[in-house]
Amino acid sequence: MCDQCNYENLLSNADLVATTNRIQVLEIVGNNTFPLSAGDIYAILERTSSINRVTVYRILDLLVEHGVVDRISTGGRAFYYGIAPNEHHKPHPHFYCRICGQMDCLSPESVTVDIAPLLKTYPGRIEKVEIRIDGICKNCAKVGKK
Template sequence: MDTPRPANAEEMLGRAGIDPTPLRLAVARVLAREERALPVGDILALVRDARQANKVTLYRILDLFVAKGLVRRHSSGDRAWRYCLAPVFAGRPHCHAYCVRCGRMDCLPTADGLVDVAALGPGLAMDVVAVEVRIDGVCAACRRQSSPGGRLLTPGRETHK
């Protein structure tokens, strides 16, 4: 069952047991507002729109958020972690779509076709604490920029007329 998204950043931090400092609140607001998995550089730029911040402090905040279950850290294959709200705070479990060209990682709506591993019950050899699904491809913006007529050009393959 989906948990409703908290009304604000302060409520999210409180539910996660995190003291609401001004910078932590700014980071939580960015992650809640963007609704996509962001790399550290993007988070830092968006936080700096509201207040001063440095990369070291941001990494410490993100590590704390991950440790407390507020945020999930996702691998994209390009050595840069992406961060988004954990399902209990995002209001729904979700998977991600990653563009192999521009690096954007979007949070996708809950897909009914995905197996709810946690619902499989006690027959599993482990207690499931998380499931991560990432779909890699080329986003519509990159596809439009790189191919005539917006056709998908598969990386590593030539198109024939």
């Protein structure tokens, strides 16, 4: 997703020791142009590393907690993970294909939001705004599944 990112730095900036496992997980998340599920990430890692499934979950939790990675909910049952918004990566909406489960990043400009009225009146704490477009992606639409 990003050339400017040094993943070890990202980790230490987030007060996290840059262990091999953490770097590997973060690399996979970061080098993808679209968010991946924990299962996806584990499947990729498993091919070259002997990391445990649970460790992947725990590292993802940790990265989310420290704001390095963003947990994105889909129209499906699993969470997806992408690099958290930062100076190089503006927050942006996502598209979820209900046929193939593929999740795409949309450009930040493709959808504009104004939550000012909410901020003025909402009595709780607002931490995150998630915008997800659901539908059928180009490929699946072509195949003609309804």
